[in-house]
Amino acid sequence: MTALRLALGELRRMTAGTLPKLAILALSLVPLLYGAVYLYANWDPYGNLDGVKAALVVEDDGADTADGRLDVGATVRESLLEDGTFDWKLVDSADAADRGVKDGTYDFALTIPEDFSAGLASTSDLGSARQASLHVTTNDANNYLLSSIVDKLTASIHDSVATEVGEETANRLLTGFSTVHGQLERAANGAGQLADGAASADSGAAELTTGLGTLSAGAKELVSGQEQLVAGANQLSAGAGGLSTGANQLSSGAAGLSSGLAQLSSSTALLPQQTQQLADGARQVAAGTAGLESALTASADASRQGVTDAVTRLIQQGVLTPEQAGALQQELAAAPSGATGLEQLQTLADGAAAVSAGADQLAASAPQLTSGIAAANDGAAQVSGGAAELSAGAAELSSGAAGLAGGEQQALDGSRELAAGADSAAAGAGTLREGLGQLRDGSAELSQQLKNGAGNVPNPNEEERATASTVIADPLTVSTVNQAEAGSYGAGLAPYFLVLAMWVGIFMLAQALRPISRRALASNAPAWKIALGGWLPFLAVSLVQATVLYAVVCVGLGLDPVHPVLAWGLLLMASMAFSALVQGLVALLGSVGKFAVLVLLVLQLVSSGGTFPWQTIPAPLHLAHDALPMGYMVTGLRQLLYGGDLSQVTAVAVGLLGYTAAGLLLSLLAARRHRLWTLKTLQPEIDI
Template sequence: MTALRLALTELRRVTAGRLPRAALATLVLVPTLYGGLYLYANKDPYGNLDRVPAAVVVEDAGTTLANGERLEVGDQVATSLVDSRSFDWHRVTQAAARTGVEGGEYDFAVIVPKEFSADLASSAEFTPRQAKLQVVTNDANNYLARTIANQVAAQVTKSVASQVSSTAANQLLTGFTTIHGKVADAVDGAGTLASGLADADRGARELATGAGSLRAGQEKLLGGTRELSSGATEAASGAERLATGAGALGSGLATLDSRTSTLPADTRRLAEGAQQVADGNARVAEAGRQVAAASKDLASTLTSAQGDLADRLREAGFTDDQVQQVLAAATRASGPIEDANARVQTASGQLDRLSSGAAQVATGADRLAAAAGPLQTGIHRAATGSATLSTGADDLASGNRALAAGATKLVAGQEQALSGASRLGTGANKLADGLDQLSTGAASLRDGLAKGLKSIPDPSADQRKAVAQTLGNPVGVQANSLASAASYGAGLAPFFLSLSLWIGAYVLFLLLKPLSSRALATGQPSWRTALGGWLAPALLGLVQAVLVFAIVTRGVGIDVARPLALIGYLVAVSATFVMVLHALAARFGAPGKFLGLVLMVVQLVSAGGTFPWQTLPEPLHPLHHVLPMSYAVDGVRRLMYGGSLAPLALDLAVLLAWFVAAFAVATWAAHRAGRWSALRIKPELAI
């Protein structure tokens, strides 16, 4: 029994009734339904974006440029978006836009803020601010809407940047025209500058001569200033000594004035007291003269009384001795009286002299009292004048000190002035030399500006417009694709064609047996049994590949660069996938079918069918390089888009390696299946 007969036998088994034939037809159409419907639904989603509702809000207040031009980019952005019909644009207010995005009326909103134009023009004022568009999205409406909105914002930003760059470039080129005119004026000004510098040079020479005369005068003035400083210092010292003496005099006179303030009254009282003393002394002297006269009379009386006493004693009968004794006693008794009389007479003379002196003192005191008033007035005036003299002397000393300090500063200033005059002379000479060079440089500047004027462009309005457009958008994109997909669906087609063939191969083994029981029972060779078990689903897989190719190319309308080669490659891919799933089912039975599903999921994430495989996480890179679907996708891309066929050899080699390895596993499984066991008779899991 050949492998082909085994395959035909299996096909007759699964087509023995109406329902089995319908089930088989359904299994054959699974890749077509999966690949065709998915690619049909995603053939060109970008071509239908004009049905997606979106809001645009313009709050831009605009701005006025330096040249007076009005810049209102916000309205231009909104107009260009609405006119492009890239989406179903609605121009609304910000509140309506946010409410619409929140409620699902709009998928997203683009908001142009109030300062948008002003921020765009801010660079011209050297206060650059980045203008920002606001994009409002809601992933609850559609996740991809956010990505699309960001792409729209990026495109609008690029367009606005190009427009603003063109405007700025136009202003720059306009500035060239202005510069051309200003440089022409500068040429004339340079000529005037050269002439003026020649005059300035002559003036600098005269300045140098005058600076020499100024220095000589400053030297004389410095000598006089030094003499003034010396004299002012000496005057300040004398004024200070005068102030010290005047202060001492004032202090003494003030003391004298304060102590003689009562002198007139005191001398008057003294004069009056002296007069009273003189009057009293006169009375005392008169009384003394009277006492002296009485004392003299008493002494005379005592002397004459002694003679009378002796006569009376003799007459009384006293003897001469007794009389002498009595007289002697009387003489002794009269002695003190004589002494007292002598003293009284002396005292009387003294009292007379005292009275005369007191009279003279009273007269002098009277004259002193008369002179004390004018004396005290003079002392008071002298004290007041000395205080004024002291104050004036202090002021004179202070002024002289200030004069001396000022004279010292004046000397220092004159020395600086002399130094400055010297530097002025030196600087004037240097200025004259520099002006000579400057005059030469000004002439060179005039000639250079005249030459440079010829090099400065003076573009016309049309030239400025053309150059501004080029500067505003200096880089263009010229598409030159070696191989390109015509649409989004065409870009996904290689991945979903490969995936559909895996799914088609997977569902075939839901109905077909991987190994023929008859072949196993009759002891057919293992390789023949394995080949026969693969051949029937492989033939059905060929039909699946042809059908899915026809639907994708004819029904969906995806163009293929190499259709015949692609059909052949899809058949090879289907045969390989069928062999891999056949080996899993043959070796592991029902768990093998589960492993086939797991292997499909692993290849979904590692094949690189949507994004470049390099973007996968590092742990998935080995899976991409080993699993067959990666090479199936790569081969379909090259045959569908028309790329280089050189890598196709590696793709076919890897698929062949998987085919051979799977066939070896299936052969080994057929060999094992020839031996019956309890587990095989009653498996734990059967599908």
């Protein structure tokens, strides 16, 4: 008896009547009912949210801003109604909406409060900025998962509104940056001008310092000159007093001189006449002496009496004075006679001639002398008057000189104060120059730093502001590259429910098919044939189950595998492994084996990672994921359905072959064990 004949015999037994045939058909459709119907019900739940009734309350009053009217609440309302994700119902008040959620009229409620726009607009005033808020009312008694869906909705609204408002706020901020940039540039220019002015002031301070040094030196020279001037003024005052005294004396002397000159003028009034007479007498003397010289020449021996007579006549004529005549006679008496007398007489004649000539000159000059004396008299009178006036002026000069000396002393004191002030000013000018130098350097540094600061402050144009506003409002953009995309919620759950349905379907086969034929056990067939013959009916039906399920999901629900043939082949391999495991466990353990299959189902439900990643399950369940086949099948189907890494599929296929071998080994052990019949075999305690 071959294993195939054993399998066909079991199948004929199961299809011997109408009801058995229907039972086989029903068992073939169990995975379809479990997997396909569930996937159908959950194929695209997010695409059918328009049947969820949601209350929408818009109480937003809007807000006035510098850029115009802001009415974000109305914008959100129009956006939600136009999107149509939910069946939105406009409700007048938040209280009515909350009551509707509580009694089940609405699944949830969204309220936009009256200060919504005002809160969003408050960002323009940093002192009163506040967050705008949305109010969501949910009720887990209506549906638990709906709260998660609503959270995603509100998050979407939040992101959309935040981005829009953020762009506007960022635009204002960037516009402010442009303003700040311009102001900093103007400030930098002003600081540059200040630096230039400080440099000019520093140069002027240098000149001022030099000038004040010169002023200080000049002030000291002024003090020295003032001291000399004070000394001179004191001397002038003393000299003016002496001048006044001398002028008085001069006035007195000039008056006396005038009086004397008047007398002299009176005395010399006859001088011209007298001098003329003297000239005439001198000529007569000259003539007489000439005659006397002739007489003496004619007679050297003439008597001295004749000389005496001649002298007497000269006295009488007024030519000689008695004294002159006496002296002449004495000389004549003492003189030797002869030639010596003649020589003396010649001398006298020459003198008389000279006297006559001088007398003529005196007579000629006498009128001028008389006029000069008269003029001198007039001048002396004038000198006397001028001396009187000089005396009065000298008195005034003395008084003025005394006042000048006092004023010069005050000027000296002022000059000394000026010198001290000039020294202080020179020192202050030095300090000023030092400060101006610091001001120059500091203003130059300020100008440079302001220019640097202006360069660091953004100055975007309109296009750059628009781009930057978008970036600031939403700085993160997520570029998602889905290497293997499911396409829909149902497609994402398909690997999990296909594999789960296959296990459940094969588990249901164990309720109708015998894992090992008792007829085969009673025969002499080898144990491996008995084991193989018991597994092949399970395999045949499970292959049908897998094919029908896969076809309905692909054609009926629209699953579009990237590798459809390979995916079908992997499902067939799963049917082979699952059927071997289920048949082997039930064959070996009987009713306990069915319970073990159920336990394995539960363990694989929670550890296969069909919904949440298996890494999120508790650590003790990780062992179940690593040891049982359903998790590997979910991974393998995902790669084939969505277009993932085919190398993982190879490992899954090898693993399925291993699970198949393990199931067949259990079936072989069962065939060998059940060859020995016992009372418990004929009458089991539990026969499920």
